[in-house]
Amino acid sequence: MFDALTERLERLSSSLRSRGRLSEADLDEALGDVRSALLEADVELGVVRAFLDAVRTRLDGEVVNQSLTPGQQVIKAVHEQLVEVLGSTPLKITYASRPPTVVLLAGLQGAGKTTTAAKLASWFKQQGRQPLLVAADLQRPAAVEQLRVLGSQIGVDVFSHASDPVDVARRGVEEATRLGRDVVIIDTAGRLSIDEPLMREVRSISDATSPQYTFLVIDSVTGQDAVATARTFHETLELSGIIVTKLDYDARGGAVLSVRGVVGRPVVFASTGEKLSDFDLFYPERMASRILGMGDVLSLIEQAERTMDREVVAESASRLMSGTFTLDDFMAQLNQVRKMGSLGGLMKLMPGVTKEMRSAAANVDDGELNRVEAIIRSMTPHERRDPQIIDGSRRTRIARGSGTTVNAVNQLLKQFTEMRKMMRQMAGGGTPALPGGMGRMASLAARANAQRSETMPEGFEALAAGMKSATPPTRSGGKSKKKKGGRVTPPKQR
Amino acid sequence: MIVLVLVLGALVLVGAVIIVRARRRPRRPAPAVARAPMPEVLVTQATPRPTIDQVAPTSFADRLSTSRGVFERVRAVTSAGVLSAEQLGLVEEVLLRSDVGVATTNEVLEQLKNDGAVDGLALTLRRLLLSYLGSSRTAHTQAEAGRVAVWLFVGVNGVGKTTSIGKLAHRFVSEGQSVVLAAGDTFRAAAADQLEQWAIKTGSDVVRSSEGADPGSVVHDALGRASARGADIVLADTAGRRANSTNLLDELAKVRRVADRAPGQVVETLLVLDATTGQNAVSQAREFLAAASVTGIILTKLDGTARGGIVVAIERELGIPVKFVGVGEGVEDLVAFDPEAFVASLLDA
Ligand SMILES: Nc1nc2c(ncn2[C@@H]2O[C@H](COP(=O)(O)OP(=O)(O)OP(=O)(O)O)[C@@H](O)[C@H]2O)c(=O)[nH]1
Ligand SMILES: [Mg+2]
Numbered sequence: 001m002f003d004a005l006t007e008r009l010e011r012l013s014s015s016l017r018s019r020g021r022l023s024e025a026d027l028d029e030a031l032g033d034v035r036s037a038l039l040e041a042d043v044e045l046g047v048v049r050a051f052l053d054a055v056r057t058r059l060d061g062e063v064v065n066q067s068l069t070p071g072q073q074v075i076k077a078v079h080e081q082l083v084e085v086l087g088s089t090p091l092k093i094t095y096a097s098r099p100p101t102v103v104l105l106a107g108l109q110g111a112g113k114t115t116t117a118a119k120l121a122s123w124f125k126q127q128g129r130q131p132l133l134v135a136a137d138l139q140r141p142a143a144v145e146q147l148r149v150l151g152s153q154i155g156v157d158v159f160s161h162a163s164d165p166v167d168v169a170r171r172g173v174e175e176a177t178r179l180g181r182d183v184v185i186i187d188t189a190g191r192l193s194i195d196e197p198l199m200r201e202v203r204s205i206s207d208a209t210s211p212q213y214t215f216l217v218i219d220s221v222t223g224q225d226a227v228a229t230a231r232t233f234h235e236t237l238e239l240s241g242i243i244v245t246k247l248d249y250d251a252r253g254g255a256v257l258s259v260r261g262v263v264g265r266p267v268v269f270a271s272t273g274e275k276l277s278d279f280d281l282f283y284p285e286r287m288a289s290r291i292l293g294m295g296d297v298l299s300l301i302e303q304a305e306r307t308m309d310r311e312v313v314a315e316s317a318s319r320l321m322s323g324t325f326t327l328d329d330f331m332a333q334l335n336q337v338r339k340m341g342s343l344g345g346l347m348k349l350m351p352g353v354t355k356e357m358r359s360a361a362a363n364v365d366d367g368e369l370n371r372v373e374a375i376i377r378s379m380t381p382h383e384r385r386d387p388q389i390i391d392g393s394r395r396t397r398i399a400r401g402s403g404t405t406v407n408a409v410n411q412l413l414k415q416f417t418e419m420r421k422m423m424r425q426m427a428g429g430g431t432p433a434l435p436g437g438m439g440r441m442a443s444l445a446a447r448a449n450a451q452r453s454e455t456m457p458e459g460f461e462a463l464a465a466g467m468k469s470a471t472p473p474t475r476s477g478g479k480s481k482k483k484k485g486g487r488v489t490p491p492k493q494r
Numbered sequence: 495m496i497v498l499v500l501v502l503g504a505l506v507l508v509g510a511v512i513i514v515r516a517r518r519r520p521r522r523p524a525p526a527v528a529r530a531p532m533p534e535v536l537v538t539q540a541t542p543r544p545t546i547d548q549v550a551p552t553s554f555a556d557r558l559s560t561s562r563g564v565f566e567r568v569r570a571v572t573s574a575g576v577l578s579a580e581q582l583g584l585v586e587e588v589l590l591r592s593d594v595g596v597a598t599t600n601e602v603l604e605q606l607k608n609d610g611a612v613d614g615l616a617l618t619l620r621r622l623l624l625s626y627l628g629s630s631r632t633a634h635t636q637a638e639a640g641r642v643a644v645w646l647f648v649g650v651n652g653v654g655k656t657t658s659i660g661k662l663a664h665r666f667v668s669e670g671q672s673v674v675l676a677a678g679d680t681f682r683a684a685a686a687d688q689l690e691q692w693a694i695k696t697g698s699d700v701v702r703s704s705e706g707a708d709p710g711s712v713v714h715d716a717l718g719r720a721s722a723r724g725a726d727i728v729l730a731d732t733a734g735r736r737a738n739s740t741n742l743l744d745e746l747a748k749v750r751r752v753a754d755r756a757p758g759q760v761v762e763t764l765l766v767l768d769a770t771t772g773q774n775a776v777s778q779a780r781e782f783l784a785a786a787s788v789t790g791i792i793l794t795k796l797d798g799t800a801r802g803g804i805v806v807a808i809e810r811e812l813g814i815p816v817k818f819v820g821v822g823e824g825v826e827d828l829v830a831f832d833p834e835a836f837v838a839s840l841l842d843a
Contacts, residue, residue: 039590039596040596040773042772042773045587045591108770108798109652109654110768112652141688142684142687142691145683145687145688146682146683146685146688147683149684150683153683192797192798192799193798193799194798194799219768221650221771221772222770222772223770223772223773223775223800224590224591224800225798225799225800226770246650246736248738249737249774250736250737250738250777251773251774252773252774274651
């Protein structure tokens, strides 16, 4: 989708380039495209409107940036605005001076509260805390049992007993005090925002336990309803933040923006898979890129810088471009990439990666990487430098040595040769066969390398600028300036 | 071996980034930019905590007035013929807010623009939407002679697969049929316990195994049990899975093949969709259709505030009909899908 959006905006820009300034009509057209993109990402209609107003204001005041095309300028403004909305007023978890710190989870049925409760407990454990889980979902069959199983997997006790949820929660907190646990996480039953008795019940749980933190757990695939739900939960419980789940799905996750917009509370944690370790703090930049469907180059760069050995990477990348890339280089790179984390995760951050590649990457497990490594390790240094010499009998030997099949060896060699050819073409200025953004990046790098130029390739700058968000935006003028009309609660009367 | 391409792709990118970064001149000073004020969407102050008896009713009334307003205005448009931009805008709003999606909404708008609203806007709109919901919705329960009918339940995590099985088991049992439940979710903690409780509640039989067991073999055992006891139908649960993982979908396809082998025969593969889901439901439907030959949809949680309009887009694009809807958590809370009533609720909301 975003590919379509960038393309559309790029096309728009080429017709504007000469004029170098966004006219009102151009802006209307561009923002129309942005509107569709946001709606397709499930951002709620009212929030979309308020958001576009803000982007328009932002662009109105913008001095025309010579290094960006107007289309890029729109993307940049949209992205920055997203980051600003998603990232403002972050929540820092602090602990109650009189323990335990009580955390209450609430949300719709099936949002992922129970799994999140366990993940959160595990997170607190990593922070050096001693959490207690309280299973107050007495509604769904076997929910308590589910939490007990998860609790035992992470080594956290689970308190529950068969009475009513308010009582379980209250006694859970007492139990934590008795046991000297400093954090209590209360899992509650899923409930609809219009289910009055159940909304009262969760409010009673809150009244009985006075939680320091009340999180709304929301599924990243949620559509327009996110707003109605979030508002009611906020009105009932006074949320302190949001936890978004199932970010490993391929949904854009616009609901996060809707909810953030309506309750004005930060998204604090993000859950990205079924494993209990698939849980992390929430990163607004990543989410912004995701809602727009762009890979998050910035996070990728950060991650690369943190974990990779720059020399190694730069060296083999430049050999790659010149076509002298060997299987040794490949292995070195493989290890670097592995250090950065799962391929699936990396792919998610990368722009221009097709859905097929992404899902293929998500499926690559360690075993597969190990096999590739084993095959290469079973080659002689000479073979690694010059794979051409690997004939039938060598292949049989390698297959045996690596415990794989000749077929696997064949495939690896074939793909390696193809990749090498492709890279050589790219370096020679041929059309990259890699999908969109990746090919573009690769040829940029190739060009940069070939020219040994001192400047950053044009376009890359724009790309980076469009996603630049680590540097806080410079402000001029009062930042608390209010637009006329006062505060907007988006969905009403729009 | 696609891994190779991927790894190389990844390293090209990372390498490129690093090279570029290494060569990068010190960053130019940021251009003088007038920043927009913080967006007004943000409500930064805490909503004062209401007393408990203020809680739900207000928001309920709120919700009604918000959405009613728009449709009231749509209904008020009774004039035939050409529609104004404002009227089309109202229609757009109604449809988008129901999660019908941009593409389908635009198509509807296009038709309204071309054909006008001959019998008033509300009726025309209803007719247009119903035209997307024309597929047959028969739920098949008969297998070939000598085989046991199997209904397979598939979908992403937490949508209501297990609960829907419980409700359908209740329905079949109260029609005098004998039902075997297959606890094919061997992945999620306590999933089999959950299904077992539904079996007890509905008076059906359940076949389960331990966590981590092969789901195919659970289904296989359930088929064996069902045919030995002459049961009428097997309802097979599966683990919730994301729709963007070929591994997980392949695993599902395998379960389906097992269920479809004699003595079993899959007569329905039901994709369970949560009405709160937005546009991602389309790709869920597409992937599950490809992997498991889905024959129908169960749309759950329609008792909430979500409208579930995305199923219109799904039937339009993929031709998968909704067969049942879930309207609560109790055994009785499942009804056959009625397009007329559904469209009315989309528009009337
Ligand atoms: N309000 C309402 N809740 C529902 C409906 N159907 C299911 N639920 C609830 O949604 C939650 C999840 O349902 P499950 O049946 O466990 O969903 P599942 O798809 O089997 O979930 P996993 O096995 O974890 O993937 C439970 O709390 C159900 O009670 C419905 O029609 N209305
Ligand atoms: Mg289940």
